[in-house]
Amino acid sequence: xxxxxxxxxxxxxxxxxxxxxxxxxxxxxxxxxxxxxxxxxxxxxxxxxxxxxxxxxxxxxxxxxxxxxxxxxxxxxxxxxxxxxxxxxxxxxxxxxxxxxxxxxxxxxxxxxxxxxxxxxxxxxxxxxxxxxxxxxxxxxxxxxxxxxxxxxxxxxxxxxxxxxxxxxxxxxxxxxxxxxxxxxxxxxxxxxxxxxxxxxxxxxxxxxxxxxxxxxxxxxxxxxxxxxxxxxxxxxxxxxxxxxxxxxxxxxxxxxxxxxxxxxxxxxxxxxxxxxxxxxxxxxxxxxxxxxxxxxxxxxxxxxxxxxxxxxxxxxxxxxxxxxxxxxxx
Amino acid sequence: xxxxxxxxxxxxxxxxxxxxxxxxxxxxxxxxxxxxxxxxxxxxxxxxxxxxxxxxxxxxxxxxxxxxxxxxxxxxxxxxxxxxxxxxxxxxxxxxxxxxxxxxxxxxxxxxxxxxxxxxxxxxxxxxxxxxxxxxxxxxxxxxxxxxxxxxxxxxxxxxxxxxxxxxxxxxxxxxxxxxxxxxxxxxxxxxxxxxxxxxxxxxxxxxxxxxxxxxxxxxxxxxxxxxxxxxxxxxxxxxxxxxxxxxxxxxxxxxxxxxxxxxxxxxxxxxxxxxxxxxxxxxxxxxxxxxxxxxxxxxxxxxxxxxxxxxxxxxxxxxxxxxxxxxxxx
Numbered sequence: 001x002x003x004x005x006x007x008x009x010x011x012x013x014x015x016x017x018x019x020x021x022x023x024x025x026x027x028x029x030x031x032x033x034x035x036x037x038x039x040x041x042x043x044x045x046x047x048x049x050x051x052x053x054x055x056x057x058x059x060x061x062x063x064x065x066x067x068x069x070x071x072x073x074x075x076x077x078x079x080x081x082x083x084x085x086x087x088x089x090x091x092x093x094x095x096x097x098x099x100x101x102x103x104x105x106x107x108x109x110x111x112x113x114x115x116x117x118x119x120x121x122x123x124x125x126x127x128x129x130x131x132x133x134x135x136x137x138x139x140x141x142x143x144x145x146x147x148x149x150x151x152x153x154x155x156x157x158x159x160x161x162x163x164x165x166x167x168x169x170x171x172x173x174x175x176x177x178x179x180x181x182x183x184x185x186x187x188x189x190x191x192x193x194x195x196x197x198x199x200x201x202x203x204x205x206x207x208x209x210x211x212x213x214x215x216x217x218x219x220x221x222x223x224x225x226x227x228x229x230x231x232x233x234x235x236x237x238x239x240x241x242x243x244x245x246x247x248x249x250x251x252x253x254x255x256x257x258x259x260x261x262x263x264x265x266x267x268x269x270x271x272x273x274x275x276x277x278x279x280x281x282x283x284x285x286x287x288x289x290x291x292x293x294x295x296x297x298x299x300x301x302x303x304x305x306x307x308x309x310x311x312x313x314x315x316x317x318x319x320x321x322x323x324x325x326x327x328x329x330x331x
Numbered sequence: 332x333x334x335x336x337x338x339x340x341x342x343x344x345x346x347x348x349x350x351x352x353x354x355x356x357x358x359x360x361x362x363x364x365x366x367x368x369x370x371x372x373x374x375x376x377x378x379x380x381x382x383x384x385x386x387x388x389x390x391x392x393x394x395x396x397x398x399x400x401x402x403x404x405x406x407x408x409x410x411x412x413x414x415x416x417x418x419x420x421x422x423x424x425x426x427x428x429x430x431x432x433x434x435x436x437x438x439x440x441x442x443x444x445x446x447x448x449x450x451x452x453x454x455x456x457x458x459x460x461x462x463x464x465x466x467x468x469x470x471x472x473x474x475x476x477x478x479x480x481x482x483x484x485x486x487x488x489x490x491x492x493x494x495x496x497x498x499x500x501x502x503x504x505x506x507x508x509x510x511x512x513x514x515x516x517x518x519x520x521x522x523x524x525x526x527x528x529x530x531x532x533x534x535x536x537x538x539x540x541x542x543x544x545x546x547x548x549x550x551x552x553x554x555x556x557x558x559x560x561x562x563x564x565x566x567x568x569x570x571x572x573x574x575x576x577x578x579x580x581x582x583x584x585x586x587x588x589x590x591x592x593x594x595x596x597x598x599x600x601x602x603x604x605x606x607x608x609x610x611x612x613x614x615x616x617x618x619x620x621x622x623x624x625x626x627x628x629x630x631x632x633x634x635x636x637x638x639x640x641x642x643x644x645x646x647x648x649x650x651x652x653x654x655x656x657x658x659x660x661x662x
Contacts, residue, residue, distance in 0.1 A: 042432045042433075042436060043432065043435055043436045043439060044432075069410075071406075072406070073404045073406050073425060075402075075403070075404050075406075075424075075425035075426045075429075076407065076425045076426065076428045076429045076432070077429075078426070078429075079400075079426045079428075079429030079430070080429045080432065080433065082429075082454060083429065083430075083433050083451070083454055084454070085433055085436075093406075094404060094406035094407045094425035094428075095406045095407065095409070095410045097407045097410075097425075097428065098406075098407045098408075098409075098410030098411045098413075098414065098416075099410070099414075101373045101374065101375070101407070101411065102373075102411065102414050102416055104374055105373060105374045105416075108374060120414070123413060123414055123415070
């Protein structure tokens, strides 16, 4: 089976690790990763979502923190702070730094991010049960900025500063994804969406992760057009985003912070949306009724991922749902 | 007293730390550091000798190793090797990495190395007993390469590879200091040599450390012309370089690997050389007689630096010798 997934960071990565547990060597996975969180720090190109997927699938992740490297140290970060160099709030570990150094060198040598990502993944993905390719959504620079009040003045800051330093606390005036409109899908992205047997939308942030992937010109259209069934999993459980801070971003788009609200936001492909099936947590079973009539086939199933086994069950549930869906045939 | 010193890495740095123990707050020290060992690694500018001086004087050095940072970890280096990225032989610590990252960013922003070095030192030199300025010998890129046989073919390699990876073992066919002839002294270098009360040449490598500093056009001339007395300290004790591997480099220049040989190589200013006084180790007292008649005022004194106190005694001995020398008056 050929499975393509559109993924953000922690939630998507954990789901994908579960997915690999229910697949075999004849299955193929393509992950289209969000790159709108990417940031240049200290002259180094950091791709938080790509790295979280890469480290999680490659068994290099710190599973407690959910991001960054296992057995990590923070000496370079301490020293940068001791030199008085900003920013001090970004979690740049010593092991992680090597990834950014290699990436930056390859980018500066002229390789596109997709080639660089493939080179980095060749270290991490060699022993996976199924072949996995991680593609950046675009080789072009796309960066999410948000507008928040700072000293009484609305100020645009990088999404990472809003998310990591400010913990999504300031009032959100606007979200601007710089470069998105003029970006192009990375090589292989449209083909992976058009040519897969199942397209999955893991429980990632609908606005700044999946939303930005879908916003790359051509990607949303490819999702709407693919003959594969498209199944999403709700990142909102019990009225709050599982990973915490997506609420303000959803509200900014006028989306109710609920499993039904996010499902309706994505919408059914039969009605011009991007999904055919939608999995909500068993505690959000009311969403099944709420979404009846929208065209989305909604099922309730456990959607928390305390361990790999539960993520594998979620993946199995998503594939089960996909198997019941016809996908889209040309009208 | 205004003291200027021409320094390489470990030997020079340890001597200078001793010097600071015999100086007071009214004394001023300018260190002109060798930059011909500098190397670009992983897209980062590494200045081994400047950093060794900076860390040693600023109490950040690993004193057992003699280079790199105290309480260092090597995680980024491990990961770079795991990615298969070369070179793997350079000792790039996680704390040390921060220095190279800050330096590289400032250089890429357009600042000259001398400004960058001053910025880095502002962190390390704030609490020193005497004001110290560390100047790179030049803001221009100068790199020592050596020619050694590799697979039967004479091959030019960066000095760091010869020194660190190959431990100076291969036959040395040639030494080429790329960029030296067209380099210019960094701002303040010539003034620090012309305007000091004592000019010191610490026990650094006479070929690839002091030799390259003296080779920057204008520097050797300034040393020959300064009115300050010039005192050097032998890096060779008992017929071998204290820090080990300088022998092949000296022999390549036809210099005998002995305290007398190096003294004669530097030569007396009265005879067109660069020194007035020369300190040799007490075990090399025969050099005093051997150098009689060369114009060099040679004294024997303990020249090993097992601790700061012994380095301080060496510095005191160098200043004592300088006090007996007339320096140079315009002929």
